Amino acid sequence: xxxxxxxxxxxxxxxxxxxxxxxxxxxxxxxxxxxxxxxxxxxxxxxxxxxxxxxxxxxxxxxxxxxxxxxxxxxxxxxxxxxxxxxxxxxxxxxxxxxxxxxxxxxxxxxxxxxxxxxxxxxxxxxxxxxxxxxxxxxxxxxxxxxxxxxxxxxxxxxxxxxxxxxxxxxxxxxxxxxxxxxxxxxxxxxxxxxxxxxxxxxxxxxxxxxxxxxxxxxxxxxxxxxxxxxxxxxxxxxxxxxxxxxxxxxxxxxxxxxxxxxxxxxxxxxxxxxxxxxxxxxxxxxxxxxxxxxxxxxxxxxxx
Numbered sequence: 001x002x003x004x005x006x007x008x009x010x011x012x013x014x015x016x017x018x019x020x021x022x023x024x025x026x027x028x029x030x031x032x033x034x035x036x037x038x039x040x041x042x043x044x045x046x047x048x049x050x051x052x053x054x055x056x057x058x059x060x061x062x063x064x065x066x067x068x069x070x071x072x073x074x075x076x077x078x079x080x081x082x083x084x085x086x087x088x089x090x091x092x093x094x095x096x097x098x099x100x101x102x103x104x105x106x107x108x109x110x111x112x113x114x115x116x117x118x119x120x121x122x123x124x125x126x127x128x129x130x131x132x133x134x135x136x137x138x139x140x141x142x143x144x145x146x147x148x149x150x151x152x153x154x155x156x157x158x159x160x161x162x163x164x165x166x167x168x169x170x171x172x173x174x175x176x177x178x179x180x181x182x183x184x185x186x187x188x189x190x191x192x193x194x195x196x197x198x199x200x201x202x203x204x205x206x207x208x209x210x211x212x213x214x215x216x217x218x219x220x221x222x223x224x225x226x227x228x229x230x231x232x233x234x235x236x237x238x239x240x241x242x243x244x245x246x247x248x249x250x251x252x253x254x255x256x257x258x259x260x261x262x263x264x265x266x267x268x269x270x271x272x273x274x275x276x277x278x279x280x281x282x283x284x285x286x287x288x289x290x291x292x293x294x295x296x297x298x299x300x301x302x303x304x305x
Contacts, residue, residue: 055116055123057083061108071104075112075123084122085112091125095132102130134204137212139172143197143292150193151176155201155212173211174201181216186289186300191219194292223297226285229278230254237275241286241297257286257297264301277304 059075071087087093087104091114095102104110114125141155153176157169176182176193184191193199203214227243237259245252259265265273278284288299 052115052117052124054113056111056113057085057116057123058109058111059083061104061106061110064104064106073104073106075110082121084120085114085128086122086124087128088124091128093128093130096129097132102132104128104130132206134206134213136203137205138200138202139212140198140200141172143193143195143199144171146193146195153193153195155199158198170210174203175211175213176217177213180214183216183218184289185218185220186222191221192293193217193219197221197292221289221291222287223290224285224287225255225297227254227283229280229282229284232278232280234275238296239278241284255290255297256295257288257299257302259299259302263299266301266303268304273304278302 057075062074062076064071064073069086070089070091073085073087075083075085093102093104094100096111109131111129111131112123112125113127113129114123116123139155140158142158144154144156146153153174155172155174157171161169182191182193183189198220200218200220201212201214202216202218203212205212225241225245227241227245230240230242232239239257240254241257242254259275265275265277267273267277283305285303285305286297286299287301288297290297
């Protein structure tokens, strides 16, 4: 192989080794090239008229169509790099989990092994392995549409999520089982789910399916907010803070703050204060644990201003 040929092979490998995102899962695509005849790098119809090379590529099945010779589909790869796959009557289609025969469908994550024509970017498949094994994933988001029995919910994208080239992150269905461990970030104690909570879901996804089966859920209940005191109830050591900001319910403009004997109350100069320093109209900042079910912040620290 001459230097120019090596450069072309290297460029192809780099293109197929990049990472793409489909259905919320990272997918890598790669091509492994076999022996090439001295006549050139191309397959039939390619430059030099050499034989096609051995090709292996990973990606997502898209635009699956039946044709007279079998089927064709596009393998989704990064950016505009796409690969056409031809499926013939001799192609073996297997599940990765047990190597049993299966059928193709759009959205599947597959590995295609066959003969690669680099001129047409067409891979004639000998074996297609459909990845049906669950993959571990970790997704942040906000709980929505929680089922009455707590067995499922929709995970909305975090409010501060940045959209990628394919738009904003999708909402994902989550299944909660009896084995799902749900804890609070603030103290690691068991927690109950509620709509509006910010959470991180750790679970598994099967390729081609957006559903997450949750193994564990961390409820991010630690909040930092500031505003002015609207009212004070000394008997219960609570007060209402206005301008609480987004993320609080019901209206997002105020929240009830509870104090305990462990709450650190600091005056403007940094010296220790007491609950009696909290008066209507006082401006302060609160760090605490927010319970989306009771809609109360239990203050860990309060700084008067």
